[in-house]
Amino acid sequence: MTGADDETGLETAAPRYVWLAETLKKRIAAGDPPVGKLLPTEHALCETYNVSRHTAREALRLLAEAGLIVRRRGAGTLVIATESKAAFAQRLGNVDDLMQYARDARLTPESTTMVALESQLARALGVAPGGEYMRVSGLRAVPGEPAIAYTDIYIRADLAPPVEKLVEMNGLIIEWIASVRGVATARVDQAILAGAMTEREAASLGCEAGAAALRTRRRYYDKSGRVIALSDTVHPGNRFVYEMSLLRESEH
Structure with missing residues (x-):
């Protein structure tokens, strides 16, 4: 037509x-x-x-x-805007780049609850089921711009911050754990998946259910290899871009 x-x-x-x-x-x-x-x-x-x-x-x-x-x-x-917004560009290189994302794209918590990871979710996140976590759900956005992501963060219960502190953090939860709990992130494992938004995610982001999305799942570990936190974040396909530079190793 x-x-x-x-x-x-x-x-x-x-x-x-x-x-x-x-x-x-x-x-x-x-x-x-x-x-x-x-x-x-x-x-x-x-x-x-x-x-x-x-x-x-x-x-x-x-x-x-x-x-x-x-x-x-x-x-x-x-x-909400008179012209299309440029996609949020996330550098992909090291742990500091991921921390910068948290600083730039602030988290506004919508809900918090204590959960034990059921088997299907644990499998998706790449960890063993069970264990007690604080789940923090909310939107990430650059101030003054439409939200760029909906995220669920699962924080190990013994490291979780007081609920009343979450809003003050603007999403800098991993940095808070390092400075207050004394447990620094030594490694982050990340999976990047193409997919479609669920009804819940789409409703929060102002998109249609089933719209194209980029999903990132991360596991944060301390130096002993214990999980600090997990995250499952979905970005509307047109609002987020991963960028990275690759250098060829010199030939010998």
Whole structure:
């Protein structure tokens, strides 16, 4: 299916939902509607642009992935930016790079609970099941920007901070454990996976469930090889980039 050009009326080769998304991007860039106001409903978009509900929904998905809107169930579609945001770039090289991510992308905790890792989750995180952990769940974001990640952090219970301290930390939990508990991180194992967001993750990040995502799972160890903490973090595919430089070893 093709879409009509919004200025000439000519048919374009792009799928109709792409055409609609581009049309809405132009409107948003022009301040119609302005940041902080709601976009027309899916039904209104269908009526205005003579498109199907599926087309309208897919167009809004593209706008959400571009960081222009946030969709809230029962509350409408809110415009949050007039132009697409550049993806957050994370250097990938050493432990210090990972710590810098925590400093730049601050964590806003949404919930905390004490848990024992059930077998399926433990297997996904690469550790043995059981053990007591404090699970901290919340969003990571650069101040003033849309959230770039939803994360679950599992902190070994004997190292966990007081709940009331979590907000003050801005997500610098590993550094707090080193300075206050005296247990420094000596090694981090990380797995990077491509996948899709769950309904829970998508709702928190203002995306569609099933949208493309980059997931990172990390295990933090002390110098004796004991687990300090674990994390499972999901990033919308268009809001996060890993960067690294590789040097060729000199030939002998």
